[in-house]
Amino acid sequence: IRLHKQNEWLDVHTKKLNILRSLNKLCSSTKQTPRLISSVKNLSKRTLSENEIKALENGLDYVYPSLRFDEETFISNIETCFVTVLGRTTDKCDYDEKDSDEDVIYNMSPTQLKFANKMRNICDSFRYNAKRVLSKFHSNIASIMKTLKNLAKDKSIVITKPDKGRGIVIMDRNEYLTKMNSILSDVRTFKEIKQDPTIEKEDQLTRKLLQLKNDNFITVEEYKNIRPTGSQPGRIYGLPKIHKVGNPLRPIVSAINTYNYKLSLMLANKLEHLRKSVTLILDTFSFVKQLHELKVNTDEIG
Template sequence: TQQQFLSFKRYLIQQEYYNRNKDIQKYEKQVKELKKHIESVVSTIDYRKLEKLNKGPIGQNYETTRNKLVHNISTYVLTPAEERLLCRGWNFCIESKITKTDDFKTDMEINATKLESHCHPSVFSTICHHLHDYANKYIRNINKNNIRNISDEEFHAIKTLRNNKEIIISRADKGNAIVVMDKKDYIEKTNNILQLKQFQHTTKSLQKEKEEEMNKYLRELYKENTITKELFYSIRSTCSSIACMYGQPKIHKNGYPLRPIISSIGSYNYELSKYLAGLIKVNRVNKSFSYIKDSFDLVKQIKEITNAKQQVMCSFDVDALYTNVPVKEAIDIVVESMKKSKTIKNTPFNKKQFKKLLELAVCNVPFRFMNEYYIQCDGVAMGSPLGPILADVFMSKLENKLNKFSKNKPQVWLRYVDDILCIFDNKQNIDNVLEKVSEKEKSSLQKS
């Protein structure tokens, strides 16, 4: 009857509701267990990173962030697709298929060999086995994926930007932003830097001659048993490439000047410079009294300052610090500041040998820019492992002379690389201090 049919229909609906509700409760229980497990293995730092990634402003809501991420100072007008692409930032990776599988596997194996000296042979064998399986699985999965992680318009924008020979796309000096410049302006500004007395144009590359000179001295040290076989082979140079100069626009300054960087990765002196930088760091006796580690350290040091109403805060900037460091003087300061024994601590070198190695690493370094060859006669290269520590040593010497000032001495002097924060009494003559320091060291301090 009709009544029985409706009753049966109601019974079926109730059963369906009961079963689905039962499934929901089961799934909720599983979710709670999974969440509990994740909380036990994932740290709060990981949660913050995930939360930051999930916000995803880059490439999604680029309208509100593009002025911070992309600075177009060229005459070329970017299309919306090109702008969206650049707004994704330097760390964005475009997913693509792996066509050269042998090269991919070779790279995996080369990286795996770096772990061999750090683990037991049985553990290393297991790692290699897992990496081999992962490589094969990754190749299969990536080649099955037909969906790109960028739109068709953005993919086309890659080609148009790459084929545009009138612009240069560069990383900004600060802020990890992207700068689009006219190529002719970029070359002109870089050439203006290369006109400085610290650089000298050459008709040919001096890379081979410098490599042979360095290797010859290292070979002498090896034959004298001054250095071990392992050290000799780790710091000598074979089949090196010449260092390359490029510039990063300073978007926070008027006129967008370039910061010159000479990338020495792969050059004849890179491994030696890296090794020597490590030795200096270990053997350096005293850090500068002005040293600050980061912004938190800065706050910690200035929070106890009183009488703020009677004081003036001022910041200085060293103009082109790395380029203006007198390299031979910096080397002498480093050698003299090391332990005053015949052999430097934790190294087999005496002072004479150590000085010679420093000179081979940073003096008259050849590099190229736009297929033209140069040598850096003075100053240290930003891009060399020795650059930061030699610049810091030189600045430390300058700052130690501040203690000899009889008057107009700043009450606080803190420095992070080439940025200096000072606090003076409001009756002191700040410009006079600036002039005296610059004159004493023939450096260029600028008040900001």
């Protein structure tokens, strides 16, 4: 029976592989013009200009470079690098106390002087090229930033991301609030409370953590890391399901800065090793990597 099943499965998968190979040859022989899909989905009544679409296409996580060369950080990093490689060049450390009008006495060896001169030339060249590149892109980035600020000022729309995948979704604020209120009105899931219990919950958890510390169940360092301070209630928001009719919202509750948020992070780190499994696939990329690394015995392929 086992041998029969093995041959049966082998025949089925062989047929599937042959079909996939045929389709792959057909697709490779047919030249198709690539279709560009915009990452911006506009569900609002506002008409977006071409500049606004271009400004949004990079996504919500994209960070535009600074238009100003950070001179202070640059000098600090170079000085740290110099001292790390060749040692101190002054009579005192940076953290030593000295009067405001006290002169700094430099005492550099010939090796340090030679290296300092070479490093200064490199830094001057780097600074010049960096400022030239920043000035080159200044007008373009400044225009994009102005466009994004104007979009942020429009209170009639909500700019968010889709429930699945990456990109940007723009919704009318009234539609967004209506759908969120409809979700919150579901008494089977949510219940209205008369007062905010955050401070009370924070006090209860703090007392419990203090007891665990005194009992040596957790360390002093762990207690400091997970003790809640300035806690806030959880916040809810919705992500539109643009792949479904009507674009319903998926409610997401953000627990950041809640009274037990730090505790949950510590527990997640301590329990993470229990989730590791040889059959667990993190994402599509890891799955493809495992397929490439898979060693197949050619004798088992029919």
